[in-house]
Amino acid sequence: ALTATSGDLVFQPVGDRSGNSSKKSLVATIKGQIILGGLFPVHDKGEKMCGRINLDRGIERLEAMLYTIDEINANGKILPGIRLGASVLDTCGRAPYALEQSLEFIRASFTSLDPTEFVCTDGSEAKPKSAPTTVVGVVGGSYSTVSIQVANLLRLFKIPQISYASTSASLSDKQRYDYFIRTVPPDTLQAKALVDIVQEFNWTYVSIVHSEGEYGESGIDFFKHEAKAKNICIAASKEISLRATNATYDDVIKELLDKPEARVVIVFVRSEDATGLLNAASRKGLAGKFVWVASDGWGNRLAPVKNNPLVAQGAITLELQSTAISGFENYFLNLNPRSNHRNPWFVEYWEEEHKCTWNGVSVPTSPAEVNFLTRRRACKGNERINRKITSQENKVQFIYDAVYAFAHALHDMQQDVCVGGKGLCTAMTNIDGETLLRNYLLNVSFNGK
Numbered sequence: 043a044l045t046a047t048s049g050d051l052v053f054q055p056v057g058d059r060s061g062n063s064s065k066k067s068l069v070a071t072i073k074g075q076i077i078l079g080g081l082f083p084v085h086d087k088g089e090k091m092c093g094r095i096n097l098d099r100g101i102e103r104l105e106a107m108l109y110t111i112d113e114i115n116a117n118g119k120i121l122p123g124i125r126l127g128a129s130v131l132d133t134c135g136r137a138p139y140a141l142e143q144s145l146e147f148i149r150a151s152f153t154s155l156d157p158t159e160f161v162c163t164d165g166s167e168a169k170p171k172s173a174p175t176t177v178v179g180v181v182g183g184s185y186s187t188v189s190i191q192v193a194n195l196l197r198l199f200k201i202p203q204i205s206y207a208s209t210s211a212s213l214s215d216k217q218r219y220d221y222f223i224r225t226v227p228p229d230t231l232q233a234k235a236l237v238d239i240v241q242e243f244n245w246t247y248v249s250i251v252h253s254e255g256e257y258g259e260s261g262i263d264f265f266k267h268e269a270k271a272k273n274i275c276i277a278a279s280k281e282i283s284l285r286a287t288n289a290t291y292d293d294v295i296k297e298l299l300d301k302p303e304a305r306v307v308i309v310f311v312r313s314e315d316a317t318g319l320l321n322a323a324s325r326k327g328l329a330g331k332f333v334w335v336a337s338d339g340w341g342n343r344l345a346p347v348k349n350n351p352l353v354a355q356g357a358i359t360l361e362l363q364s365t366a367i368s369g370f371e372n373y374f375l376n377l378n379p380r381s382n383h384r385n386p387w388f389v390e391y392w393e394e395e396h397k398c399t400w401n402g403v404s405v406p407t408s409p410a411e412v413n414f415l416t417r418r419r420a421c422k423g424n425e426r427i428n429r430k431i432t433s434q435e436n437k438v439q440f441i442y443d444a445v446y447a448f449a450h451a452l453h454d455m456q457q458d459v460c461v462g463g464k465g466l467c468t469a470m471t472n473i474d475g476e477t478l479l480r481n482y483l484l485n486v487s488f489n490g491k
């Protein structure tokens with residue numbers, strides 16, 4: 043059973059982003075009576091565990107969840123008398139780390155709260171300071187590899203999970219992932235779209251490159267299946283390993299060059315591999331050599347093409363069609379480290395985005411970073427994000443949809459089980475995840491808000 047009490051509850055998970063579980067992890071929190079968990083790749087994966095701040099697919103998406111909950115709490119018509127809360131954790135784009143963080147979402151499910159366990163030395167019975175509670179649902183993760191691991195854990199505790207970006211076709215298997223749903227389409231559709239593009243240009247002989255892991259492997263398998271049915275032949279076929287180095291990318295480029303008749307390269311890779319591949323092509327001076335046709339891993343991200351405009355020229359990349367959330371644009375562009383304290387990573391984000399040091403309080407995580415940070419100018423605090431270079435992150439709408447799906451499902455439950463349909467009644471202080479999923483989430487229907 044999932045427990046929500048009348049007081050406001052806050053989580054403090056253990057473990058920091060170096061994977062050291064002795065320190066407390068950071069968590070972005072909105073206090074509330076019913077808590078939604080959130081999982082976002084606030085940092086990219088690093089050498090050990092976590093790397094640099096993830097400027098577009100991390101912080102902006104996290105803030106989209108917080109913004110959406112603010113909007114719901116301000117709307118008296120949805121969940122009247124109930125304040126929705128959030129507890130958002132960083133996955134660092136890594137499944138093992140995300141799994142460790144997600145244990146916090148189920149802590150109360152295996153922490154006994156038998157009062158006799160809390161006895162003071164004078165023999166009086168102590169009351170637990172804060173009844174640890176679990177979340178009623180989780181929004182996330184981004185990467186399919188993360189969502190799969192987390193789905194295997196959350197289903198054991200009947201905690202529904204809605205991903206806003208995980209598109210691997212494997213996650214459609216309701217036998218294995220019965221508490222997982224998503225607001226984005228599966229990669230089978232992306233594979234079909236890639237084949238349609240190849241056919242549209244009458245290309246019959248293409249090379250393919252994919253990332254090791256769930257997303258790349260299942261995506262490229264679907265592409266190969268579809269291509270075979272349409273008599274499209276495969277020239278070179280290469281996998282980029284999870285721990286790729288420059289030499290890995292150079293080797294892929296070499297293999298592509300060994301098949302000169304195939305100028306078109308189908309790319310089903312994670313974003314960092316798209317960047318690595320184009321960097322390698324630039325090192326070889328291959329401007330105009332290949333026509334890249336890529337899935338949403340590359341999508342509309344700036345990172346892969348930022349330093350590789352010539353080799354990227356003419357590329358066709360897929361992104362999931364979405365609509366920008368207008369209110370979010372104004373909210374996000376007006377965030378500032380002076381006031382945005384609920385997001386514990388915002389100062390780090392601000393420093394990275396604006397290449398400055400915020401009041402000299404940056405906490406270097408390595409000797410190299412000490413040197414790096416001391417060389418930076420002090421932030422003024424009035425820096426602005428130049429939206430002309432970047433636009434609203436493409437999956438913000440899907441985060442908005444995921445949070446509203448939970449809110450509408452909880453609202454419908456409240457109208458059914460709480461007399462008068464207002465406030466957090468007793469029947470909703472013990473929300474059964476299976477009931478929330480099967481009777482409400484899977485039946486929820488709304489347009490926009």
Ligand SMILES: N[C@@]1(C(=O)O)CC2(CC2)[C@H]2[C@H](C(=O)O)[C@H]21
Pocket residue numbers: 099184185186187207208209210257311312313338339340437
């Ligand atoms: N669709 C993805 C997945 O893992 O399922 C592919 C991607 C790896 C590049 C990440 C994209 C994203 O976070 O927008 C996900």
